[in-house]
Amino acid sequence: MTEPVSATAHAHPNIALVKYWGKAPRPGNVPASPSLSITLDGLTTTTTVTLTGREDTVYLDDRPVADAKIAACLDNLRRRFDIPPVEVRTRNDFPTAAGLASSASGFAALVTAVDAACALGLSAAVRSDLARQASASAARSIFGGYVVLEEPEWQGRPLLEGGAWPLRVVVAVTSDTAKTTSSSEGMRASAASPFFSGWVDSTRDDFAAARFAVLERDFERLADVAEHSCLKMHGLMMATRPALLYWNPATLACIQRVRALRDQGVPVFFTVDAGPQVKAVCLPEAEAAVATALQEVAGVQRILTAGLGGGARVAGR
Numbered sequence: 001m002t003e004p005v006s007a008t009a010h011a012h013p014n015i016a017l018v019k020y021w022g023k024a025p026r027p028g029n030v031p032a033s034p035s036l037s038i039t040l041d042g043l044t045t046t047t048t049v050t051l052t053g054r055e056d057t058v059y060l061d062d063r064p065v066a067d068a069k070i071a072a073c074l075d076n077l078r079r080r081f082d083i084p085p086v087e088v089r090t091r092n093d094f095p096t097a098a099g100l101a102s103s104a105s106g107f108a109a110l111v112t113a114v115d116a117a118c119a120l121g122l123s124a125a126v127r128s129d130l131a132r133q134a135s136a137s138a139a140r141s142i143f144g145g146y147v148v149l150e151e152p153e154w155q156g157r158p159l160l161e162g163g164a165w166p167l168r169v170v171v172a173v174t175s176d177t178a179k180t181t182s183s184s185e186g187m188r189a190s191a192a193s194p195f196f197s198g199w200v201d202s203t204r205d206d207f208a209a210a211r212f213a214v215l216e217r218d219f220e221r222l223a224d225v226a227e228h229s230c231l232k233m234h235g236l237m238m239a240t241r242p243a244l245l246y247w248n249p250a251t252l253a254c255i256q257r258v259r260a261l262r263d264q265g266v267p268v269f270f271t272v273d274a275g276p277q278v279k280a281v282c283l284p285e286a287e288a289a290v291a292t293a294l295q296e297v298a299g300v301q302r303i304l305t306a307g308l309g310g311g312a313r314v315a316g317r
Ligand code: DP6
Pocket: 015, 016, 018, 019, 020, 021, 029, 035, 101, 103, 104, 134, 135, 136, 137, 138, 183, 184, 185, 187, 273, 274
């Protein structure tokens, strides 16, 4: 009996420095505004796709799951390609669904593993387009380093290699509990906020400023625009009905600690996504001091550190 065909892919989460929060009113899960991210190393999603010939099955950390977004992603792929029933086995070496962008690395790994298992021969740009349709932040995890996601194609594109400006990221984990409101649901509700049009319009300028700061390796400028984009997104979230309040007291304490460090001249800034973890982005020489400072904040459960990593890739077949 021959072994069933399978392929394994690895992908890393990415962290947006100019955030995506809101969708354009058209099909294809198209963002309402551009975003800019860094892809991490260290934190990894590993996904194996096996062509079984039976019905689709999905396992997350060896537990069978019925995940509507994964099913929709596979359906979408099948509208364009001939894909037999598959078994998907995926695991994250970091907390799932707690604001560490597991859906970004998850769909980047899934599309890459399906591409390899079915020998579709897709380009990174096409994989990014397909990953975006499942979860827009996943379009960025197809690529490594500094990545942009912008009109008109809305496929991720590499802006600068991570090695060209190797920032470090210190993640303060303040809760392992999965979030209660998914990003997709939250974004749908935020579109009705009176703040939404201001968010979309002003994000274009933030994006241009951040892109310039990255290309110039201008840390101060990037810090200013990234913190502004983060707080503006959370302002929109809080001004949504029902309100989206992803922070806990330790989240705010970490933000204040990072601001105090920066006031003292430490090259660090914070960002927070749709969850309670705080990501402190810093120059390499500041990493140890930032990690020590955040570890001491009441409510911080543990610290993870990461550098900038590569894009989604196939591990073996
Ligand atoms: C706060 O990509 O998870 O992390 O496209 O609906 O799946 P969907 O949303 P998703 O949203 C990510 C939101 C964010 C900001 C960002 O990563 O840009």
